[in-house]
Amino acid sequence: MKRQLISSRGNQHFKHLKKLSESPRYRYEVQQTILDGIHLIESYAQRFGSPDSVALIQGSDINKISGYLNEDTQVLEFPAGLFSEIAPVMSPTGILASINIPHLDAPKKQNCILLLENIQDPGNLGSILRSASASGVDLVYLSDHCADLWSPKVLRGGQGAHFYLPCVENAVFSDITNTFEGKIFATELTGKSIFKENLKGPVAFIFGNEGSGLQSETISLTSHSIHIPMEMGIESLNVSAAVSICLYEKYRQENFSD
Amino acid sequence: MKRQLISSRGNQHFKHLKKLSESPRYRYEVQQTILDGIHLIESYAQRFGSPDSVALIQGSDINKISGYLNEDTQVLEFPAGLFSEIAPVMSPTGILASINIPHLDAPKKQNCILLLENIQDPGNLGSILRSASASGVDLVYLSDHCADLWSPKVLRGGQGAHFYLPCVENAVFSDITNTFEGKIFATELTGKSIFKENLKGPVAFIFGNEGSGLQSETISLTSHSIHIPMEMGIESLNVSAAVSICLYEKYRQENFSD
Numbered sequence: 001m002k003r004q005l006i007s008s009r010g011n012q013h014f015k016h017l018k019k020l021s022e023s024p025r026y027r028y029e030v031q032q033t034i035l036d037g038i039h040l041i042e043s044y045a046q047r048f049g050s051p052d053s054v055a056l057i058q059g060s061d062i063n064k065i066s067g068y069l070n071e072d073t074q075v076l077e078f079p080a081g082l083f084s085e086i087a088p089v090m091s092p093t094g095i096l097a098s099i100n101i102p103h104l105d106a107p108k109k110q111n112c113i114l115l116l117e118n119i120q121d122p123g124n125l126g127s128i129l130r131s132a133s134a135s136g137v138d139l140v141y142l143s144d145h146c147a148d149l150w151s152p153k154v155l156r157g158g159q160g161a162h163f164y165l166p167c168v169e170n171a172v173f174s175d176i177t178n179t180f181e182g183k184i185f186a187t188e189l190t191g192k193s194i195f196k197e198n199l200k201g202p203v204a205f206i207f208g209n210e211g212s213g214l215q216s217e218t219i220s221l222t223s224h225s226i227h228i229p230m231e232m233g234i235e236s237l238n239v240s241a242a243v244s245i246c247l248y249e250k251y252r253q254e255n256f257s258d
Numbered sequence: 259m260k261r262q263l264i265s266s267r268g269n270q271h272f273k274h275l276k277k278l279s280e281s282p283r284y285r286y287e288v289q290q291t292i293l294d295g296i297h298l299i300e301s302y303a304q305r306f307g308s309p310d311s312v313a314l315i316q317g318s319d320i321n322k323i324s325g326y327l328n329e330d331t332q333v334l335e336f337p338a339g340l341f342s343e344i345a346p347v348m349s350p351t352g353i354l355a356s357i358n359i360p361h362l363d364a365p366k367k368q369n370c371i372l373l374l375e376n377i378q379d380p381g382n383l384g385s386i387l388r389s390a391s392a393s394g395v396d397l398v399y400l401s402d403h404c405a406d407l408w409s410p411k412v413l414r415g416g417q418g419a420h421f422y423l424p425c426v427e428n429a430v431f432s433d434i435t436n437t438f439e440g441k442i443f444a445t446e447l448t449g450k451s452i453f454k455e456n457l458k459g460p461v462a463f464i465f466g467n468e469g470s471g472l473q474s475e476t477i478s479l480t481s482h483s484i485h486i487p488m489e490m491g492i493e494s495l496n497v498s499a500a501v502s503i504c505l506y507e508k509y510r511q512e513n514f515s516d
Contacts, residue, residue, distance in 0.1 A: 047491070123381055127496035134488035134495055157496070164491035195514035228506070229513070230392035233305070233422035237392055237502065238385035238415070244499035245506045248486070252507070255487070256453035 001066070001073040005058065006082070013076050014086065017055055020098055021088040024148045031101045033150040034086075037093035041065060043160030044099055051097035057083045060094055088152035101150055104166040110138040111202055112250060113180070115173055117218055118145040118209040119239060125149070126157015127240040128207075133161035135247040141171035145209075173206070177221040180204050184223045186214055187242060189235075191225035199250040210239050259324070259331040263316065264340070271334050272344065275313055278356055279346040282406045289359045291408040292344075295351035299323060301418030302357055309355035315341045318352055346410035359408055362424040368396040369460055370508060371438070373431055375476055376403040376467040377497060383407070384415015385498040386465075391419035393505040399429035403467075431464070435479040438462050442481045444472055445500060447493075449483035457508040468497050 006014055019026040020034040027033050032052065035041050044051060045068035053074035054065065062075065069075070078086070087096065114137050119125045125147045132140055147154055149169055155162055177184050182202025187194075206222060208214030228237060228245055237245070264272055277284040278292040285291050290310065293299050302309060303326035311332035312323065320333060327333070336344070345354065372395050377383045383405045390398055405412055407427055413420055435442050440460025445452075464480060466472030486495060486503055495503070 043491070121381075123379075127499055130492060131495055131499045134486075134492040136489045159494070160491060164489075193514065195510045228392075229509070231394045231422075233301070233418060234388060234392040236417070237389055238498060240496060241385055241389045241498055241502035244495065244503055248503045248507075249510070251487070252453045256451065 001069045001071060001075045003075045003077065005077045007079055009082065013053070013074070014078070014082065017086040017096065017098060021086050021152060024151060027101070027148075027150055032098055033101055033155065034088055034152055035097045035099060036087065036089055036152050036156060038064060038095055040155060040160060041095065041097045042068065044097070044163055047163040048099075048102055051099045053098045055083065055086065055096040055098075057094045065095070089156060102163060104164075106139045106166045106168075112137045112247070113176075113204045114140045114243070114247070115171070115176065115204060115206040116140065116146055117143045117173070117206065117214055119207070120145070120147055121210055122147040122151055122153035123157045124210060124238070124240045126154045126159070126161075128243045129154075129158040129161040129165055129167070131240070131244040131247055133165040135251045137165060137247060140165060140167045141173065141176055142167060142169050143173065144170045173218060173221055177204065184221065185226050185246070186219055186222040187227060187246070188219070188225045189227060191227035193229050194226045194246060194249055195229070197224070197226050199253050203250060205243070205246055207239055207243055259327045259329060259333045261333045261335065263335045265337055267340065271311065271332070272336070272340065275344040275354065275356060279344050279410060282409060285359070285406075285408055290356055291359055291413065292346055292410055293355045293357060294346055294410050294414060296322060296353055298413060298418060299353065299355045300326065302355070302421055305421040306357075306360055309357045311356045313341065313344065313354040313356075315352045323353070360421060362422075364397045364424045370395045370505070371434075371462045372398045372501070372505070373429070373434065373462060373464040374398065374404055375401045375431070375464065375472055377465070378403070378405055379468055380405040380409060380411035381415045382468060382496070382498045384412045384417070386501045387412075387416040387419040387423055387425070389498070389502040389505055391423040393509045395423060395505060398423060398425045399431065399434055400425060400427050401431065402428045431476060431479055435462065442479065443484050443504070444477055444480040445485060445504070446477070446483045447485060449485035451487050452484045452504060452507050453487070455482070455484050457511050461508060463501070463504055465497055465501055
């Protein structure tokens, strides 16, 4: 690895990391993003090897991640003040990495896919991807008004899901549902209880925006309507909670029922 | 109702609402809090009647909520600039209400209780309460380092759950588990799959902090250890997702299985 101390805002590495942290457009142009914290960096490295560069507060212990780095990895040290300017979230962990955005191939056989329409809260999107990856979803499609998939906040919420779960951005849902050979579910108040529905075999779940739900033209793409039962006074669940319940009910039916 | 236009920061109503919005200590002292948006206000009013006061941007349409107000309700209009200073969240909806914090009695018979240790993200806590209320949890205990239950962000995440679900703050968990007559579950990697566990009958679930999980002395209070199965690469779920899956698995077993 190549160590370097950077103390100027004019430095090219500083400028690059700051733009990765702040600009979705720049991340898309250079096809890189930034990981915040040791857990995400480890998760990435276990799957893909060394990140492109690692950034630390000057004087930090490099040993905790040096096992993941190779001789070409740039190790960039910054004074604390400068580091805080590139740290993308509220509670910086003192270690960042820049990576090339990985492109995961979709499996040919798809038993469970997830379509997300306009999920705008980065924490919700990250949490959904985490549950999706954990429950064995094969592929996620995101509509064009979702939170930025590779933003530091969504990565943080995903806790490594991004590195295992293939995701397609800016998806046109009708193209997918027209060719998908399986049941296509959306949650609606008038739907059948999810616990009475057969979720085995190829299934697509479509979930909509936190406030406004699914657009009516998207509902028309579905073949089945399901509902998570709720007690009096509560009309809906947080979208990440609802997704997690549906995905794990499918998982349960396929792995833990007769 | 009594309408009043307020254009001074020195006004007592302005100062009161601003402090309710910003100060957990003040909310606790006066036992009031602030609701943001028509949905929360409607949810409160359907359960408890008129809020104490309603605050609007000057010129806003009062008709959408006037059915919930009575002759004593203060209706306070503010110029947009002043209103934005009391609006507690990033995307103010243009309508707020101050309410007396309701105190809900715990049911005597408790079939499902939830113990939350140091859940610090307001969005997570709100989402957990929403799933808990929807799935019929009888009572929630919060440890003393949880996010502030009656803060505007937690209320927003709860979407009305606060008005149906009895919650006890600053709870000492050992006092509860010592007298609870039922299984006491925590999630651990080494636990039995939740889909193989019998969750019928009186059950307590304990969940811990987003980053550090449960403290070891809290784990020692449990009688059973369970685990949500996860595919390769993912070690844990978002806490709100995990809570929702566990609560709804209990709900399913009690309502949709033999």
